[in-house]
Amino acid sequence: MAKTVNKVILLGNVGKDPEIRATAGGSFVASFSLATTDRSKDQSGNWTDRTEWHNLVAFQRTAEIIRDYVKKGSKLYVEGKIQTRSWDDKTTGEKKYRTEIIVNDIALLSGRGEGGEGGGYSSGSSYGGSSNYNRGGASSYDQRGPGGADDLVSSTEITDDDIPF
Amino acid sequence: MAKTVNKVILLGNVGKDPEIRATAGGSFVASFSLATTDRSKDQSGNWTDRTEWHNLVAFQRTAEIIRDYVKKGSKLYVEGKIQTRSWDDKTTGEKKYRTEIIVNDIALLSGRGEGGEGGGYSSGSSYGGSSNYNRGGASSYDQRGPGGADDLVSSTEITDDDIPF
Amino acid sequence: MAKTVNKVILLGNVGKDPEIRATAGGSFVASFSLATTDRSKDQSGNWTDRTEWHNLVAFQRTAEIIRDYVKKGSKLYVEGKIQTRSWDDKTTGEKKYRTEIIVNDIALLSGRGEGGEGGGYSSGSSYGGSSNYNRGGASSYDQRGPGGADDLVSSTEITDDDIPF
Amino acid sequence: MAKTVNKVILLGNVGKDPEIRATAGGSFVASFSLATTDRSKDQSGNWTDRTEWHNLVAFQRTAEIIRDYVKKGSKLYVEGKIQTRSWDDKTTGEKKYRTEIIVNDIALLSGRGEGGEGGGYSSGSSYGGSSNYNRGGASSYDQRGPGGADDLVSSTEITDDDIPF
DNA sequence: TTTT
DNA sequence: TTTT
Numbered sequence: 001m002a003k004t005v006n007k008v009i010l011l012g013n014v015g016k017d018p019e020i021r022a023t024a025g026g027s028f029v030a031s032f033s034l035a036t037t038d039r040s041k042d043q044s045g046n047w048t049d050r051t052e053w054h055n056l057v058a059f060q061r062t063a064e065i066i067r068d069y070v071k072k073g074s075k076l077y078v079e080g081k082i083q084t085r086s087w088d089d090k091t092t093g094e095k096k097y098r099t100e101i102i103v104n105d106i107a108l109l110s111g112r113g114e115g116g117e118g119g120g121y122s123s124g125s126s127y128g129g130s131s132n133y134n135r136g137g138a139s140s141y142d143q144r145g146p147g148g149a150d151d152l153v154s155s156t157e158i159t160d161d162d163i164p165f
Numbered sequence: 166m167a168k169t170v171n172k173v174i175l176l177g178n179v180g181k182d183p184e185i186r187a188t189a190g191g192s193f194v195a196s197f198s199l200a201t202t203d204r205s206k207d208q209s210g211n212w213t214d215r216t217e218w219h220n221l222v223a224f225q226r227t228a229e230i231i232r233d234y235v236k237k238g239s240k241l242y243v244e245g246k247i248q249t250r251s252w253d254d255k256t257t258g259e260k261k262y263r264t265e266i267i268v269n270d271i272a273l274l275s276g277r278g279e280g281g282e283g284g285g286y287s288s289g290s291s292y293g294g295s296s297n298y299n300r301g302g303a304s305s306y307d308q309r310g311p312g313g314a315d316d317l318v319s320s321t322e323i324t325d326d327d328i329p330f
Numbered sequence: 331m332a333k334t335v336n337k338v339i340l341l342g343n344v345g346k347d348p349e350i351r352a353t354a355g356g357s358f359v360a361s362f363s364l365a366t367t368d369r370s371k372d373q374s375g376n377w378t379d380r381t382e383w384h385n386l387v388a389f390q391r392t393a394e395i396i397r398d399y400v401k402k403g404s405k406l407y408v409e410g411k412i413q414t415r416s417w418d419d420k421t422t423g424e425k426k427y428r429t430e431i432i433v434n435d436i437a438l439l440s441g442r443g444e445g446g447e448g449g450g451y452s453s454g455s456s457y458g459g460s461s462n463y464n465r466g467g468a469s470s471y472d473q474r475g476p477g478g479a480d481d482l483v484s485s486t487e488i489t490d491d492d493i494p495f
Numbered sequence: 496m497a498k499t500v501n502k503v504i505l506l507g508n509v510g511k512d513p514e515i516r517a518t519a520g521g522s523f524v525a526s527f528s529l530a531t532t533d534r535s536k537d538q539s540g541n542w543t544d545r546t547e548w549h550n551l552v553a554f555q556r557t558a559e560i561i562r563d564y565v566k567k568g569s570k571l572y573v574e575g576k577i578q579t580r581s582w583d584d585k586t587t588g589e590k591k592y593r594t595e596i597i598v599n600d601i602a603l604l605s606g607r608g609e610g611g612e613g614g615g616y617s618s619g620s621s622y623g624g625s626s627n628y629n630r631g632g633a634s635s636y637d638q639r640g641p642g643g644a645d646d647l648v649s650s651t652e653i654t655d656d657d658i659p660f
Numbered sequence: 661t662t663t664t
Numbered sequence: 665t666t667t668t
Contacts, residue, residue, distance in 0.1 A: 001560050002602040003668070004201035005176035005572065006217055008247065009339060011407055011437060012169040036169035038246070052171055052248060065496050075439065077341055077407065077500065081203070082173065082247070083217060084264065092257050099249065099264035107341060107497040109405065109439045166395050167437040170407065174504060176572055176602060180665035200666040218665070230331050238666060240604070242335065242506055242572065272332040272506060274570070274604050333664070334531040335506035336547055338577065342499040366499040368576070382501055382578060411533070412503065412577070413547060414594065422587050429579065429594035510661035530662040548661070568662060 006081040008101050010054060011109075012036040014074045020067045028063035032056050034076060034101075056080070058103035069108055077107040171246040173266050175219060176274075177201040179239045185232045195228035197221050199241060199266075221245070223268035234273055242272040336411040338431050340384060341439075342366040344404045350397045360393035362386050364406060364431075386410070388433035399438055407437040501576040503596050505549060506604075507531040509569040515562045525558035527551050529571060529596075551575070553598035564603055572602040 018032035034054045042048045056078060058066050070076065080101040089096050183197035199219045207213045221243060223231050235241065245266040254261050348362035364384045372378045386408060388396055400406065410431040419426050513527035529549045537543045551573060553561050565571065575596040584591050 001557065002176075002572070002574075002600050004178075004203075004666095005174055005242075005574075005602060006201040006203065006219075007174040009170055009172040009174075011167075012171075036171040038169075038171065052246075054171075054247060062496065077170075077497070079497075079500075081217075082219060082264075082266075092259065094257070094259075097262065097264075099247075099262075101247075105497050107500060111444070114441070166392070167407070167409075167435050170409075170437060178666035178668095180667095198665060202667075216666080227331065240667075242332070244332075244335075270332050272335060276609070279606070332506075334508075334533075334662095335504055335572075336531040336533065336549075337504040339500055339502040339504075341497075342501070366501040368501065382576075384501075384577060407500075411547075412549060412594075412596075422589070424587070424589075427592065427594075429577075429592075431577075508662035508664095510663095528661060532663075546662080570663075 008078070008080045008082055010034055010036060010056075010076075010078040010080075010101065012054075012076065014070055014072055014076060015053060017072045018066050018070055020063065027060050028067065030056075030058040030063035030066040030070075030103075032066065032070065034078065055098065055100045056103050057100050058106070062103055062106060065106070065108075070106075073110070073114075075109040075114075077109060078103055079105045173243070173245045173247055175199055175201060175221075175241075175243040175245075175266065177219075177241065179235055179237055179241060180218065182237050183231050183235055185228065192225050193228035193232065195221075195223040195231040195235075195268075197231065197235065199243065220263065220265045221268050222265050223271070227268055227271060230271070230273075235271075238275070238279075240274040240279075242274060243268055244270045338408070338410045338412055340364055340366060340386075340406075340408040340410075340431065342384070342406065344400055344402055344406060345383060347402050348396050348400055350393065357390050358393035358397065360386075360388040360396040360400075360433075362396065362400065364408065385428065385430045386433050387430050388436070392433055392436060395436070395438075400436075403440070403444075405439040405444075407439060408433055409435045503573070503575045503577055505529055505531060505551075505571075505573040505575075505596065507549070507571065509565055509567055509571060510548065512567050513561050513565055515558065522555050523558035523562065525551075525553040525561040525565075525598075527561065527565065529573065550593065550595045551598050552595050553601070557598055557601060560601070560603075565601075568605070568609075570604040570609075572604060573598055574600045 012034045015033035015035055018030045021029045021031075023029060034056055036052045036054065038050045038052060039047055040050065078101065080103040082099060083102050084097055084099045086095055086097045088094070177199045180198035180200055183195045186194045186196075188194060199221055201217045201219065203215045203217060204212055205215065243266065245268040247264060248267050249262055249264045251260055251262045253259070342364045345363035345365055348360045351359045351361070353359060364386055366382045366384065368380045368382060369377055370380065408431065410433045412429060413432050414427055414429045416425060416427045418424070507529045510528035510530055513525045516524045516526070518524060529551055531547045531549065533545045533547060534542055535545065573596065575598045577594060578597050579592055579594045581590055581592045583589070
């Protein structure tokens with residue numbers, strides 16, 4: 001039973017390709033930004049748009065789905081909670097804050113091919129970074145057994161059945 | 166019609182008496198903090214609580230209701246949206262950020278008398294600050310006509326009809 | 331200020347082309363169904379999908395947007411509230427209930443061309459029904475002045491600027 | 496990952512003491528109604544209140560908390576989803592529908608002693624029905640070991656430590 | 661059937 | 665800085 005509630009619902013577009021890190025324990029963390037746009041009237045009575053950028057962080061299975069299917073421009077529905085981390089800046093000694101949305105669940109609203117100028121869902125390219133992972137890799141969410149991700153890359157035609165959710 | 170969604174739902178307790186400011190135009194702004202508590206398992210598998218402090222800002226009529234009925238300890242349901250303001254620190258020149266919840270609607274969950282060690286809903290005390298307002302003052306939400314706030318303070322018994330919502 | 335909260339958030343697909351009715355006062359009402367799908371484990375531990383059909387009702391400007399841009403298959407984000415109407419069945423005398431979602435806001439998640447086997451967003455066809463209106467007509471939400479909807483139909487290439495939201 | 500969203504947020508008052516049933520497997524089901532009130536303007540421009548009654552159903556641990564702590568008049572925050580069951584009426588043969596909110600989580604907003612004219616949280620009374628359970632009974636959520644519910648009833652003073660959440 |  |  002909840003004693004308090006801290007709930008966020010966002011629907012917007014991803015600003016850049018997500019950054020994926022692996023933890024020592026082999027789990028994944030995805031970080032990315034999401035833009036929402038508010039239309040409101042200014043003092044002069046004119047409608048103006050204000051874009052809000054949210055810092056999102058996702059873990060584990062959700063991070064893997066993001067790694068594999070979310071890229072710059074993707075339209076996403078997100079449920080999560082607000083969390084603010086604070087630390088003391090090493091140089092200035094100042095208290096610093098960063099507010100992030102801890103993602104609980106997402107719904108992908110961009111079809112394949114939509115949502116970004118980059119490659120498709122399985123680009124096969126690799127950054128080569130040590131703890132930087134790339135979409136298109138095998139996901140623990142993919143439970144099709146041997147063949148898994150390779151099939152995803154090599155199949156001549158990708159059907160809906162190839163998408164593991 | 167919305168193109169994007171930026172929605173926050175919070176239920177928690179107010180950390181301090183809200184700060185109320187008046188704008189040049191005679192409108193009100195209420196600023197206050199709200200605590201939510203998350204229970205999660207740490208690495209050792211023990212349940213630990215983490216308290217999250219949210220910075221809330223409310224305007225106009227909602228600010229007046231907050232001025233009049235919300236105080237330290239009040240339990241509150243809040244709907245709003247996330248907004249991050251940024252500015253350049255004058256001394257260090259650094260970019261600074263502050264994330265706030267812009268309040269759209271609230272529901273007061275503390276009965277009168279609950280939610281704080283301080284006085285009741287109409288303390289009658291005054292800070293004397295130039296643009297700092299105190300609960301118990303006349304509210305534009307109070308539409309009882311002449312007598313308004315004074316009656317609220319002087320009446321021997323406050324009934325439900327005295328609460329303007 | 332709210333005393334209670336009755337809030338619904340849905341994201342799903344429209345089951346049929348919406349029905350549009352006009353009120354005596356010249357306002358519009360849109361009725362349509364929206365499907366959401368729940369994945370849960372049955373008694374045997376197998377994942378099963380259950381589709382839930384929601385009856386949605388929208389009014390005024392939102393109804394017009396739905397008339398003009400929503401059709402069978404459209405993916406939609408909806409905010410609203412739950413409302414149950416009841417009446418006595420004329421033949422059996424029984425009390426009957428119908429629960430509907432009163433739509434407050436929507437976000438269209440299907441691009442143009444997506445979301446339905448039917449015509450595009452501006453079919454130009456007409457049912458001819460007395461109080462049955464068709465997408466593609468001039469909308470009070472369309473504020474492009476003279477030319478409005480006709481341009482929408484006749485233009486050789488529809489750009490984003492043609493979509494009035 | 497979600498493909499669709501079906502989410503309900505309610506904050507209101509419980510209409511009657513919840514009904515608790517036990518399943519053959521020893522699990523619990525709680526059924527109760529919750530009222531929300533909408534204030535809207537009627538045709539004449541007057542504010543009118545409309546009370547909406549929601550049928551809620553909770554399972555397992557949540558059902559036990561409801562059994563033990565929720566009663567007529569309790570103020571409750573609820574998260575859940577909409578579900579409509581249908582069946583064929585045995586006598587008339589008609590299709591019948593009942594829309595219910597399947598409860599995922601609750602937050603109790605009535606303090607002990609608040610929210611109902613009836614007894615306290617541990618009335619100790621029993622209906623005697625075979626599959627009808629009463630608040631105050633032993634809960635699997637209560638992990639105080641031997642003594643459990645009896646202690647709850649017989650203790651001269653109930654402290655916060657007696658509440659298992 | 662609740663609540664204020 | 666809240667609350668239980």
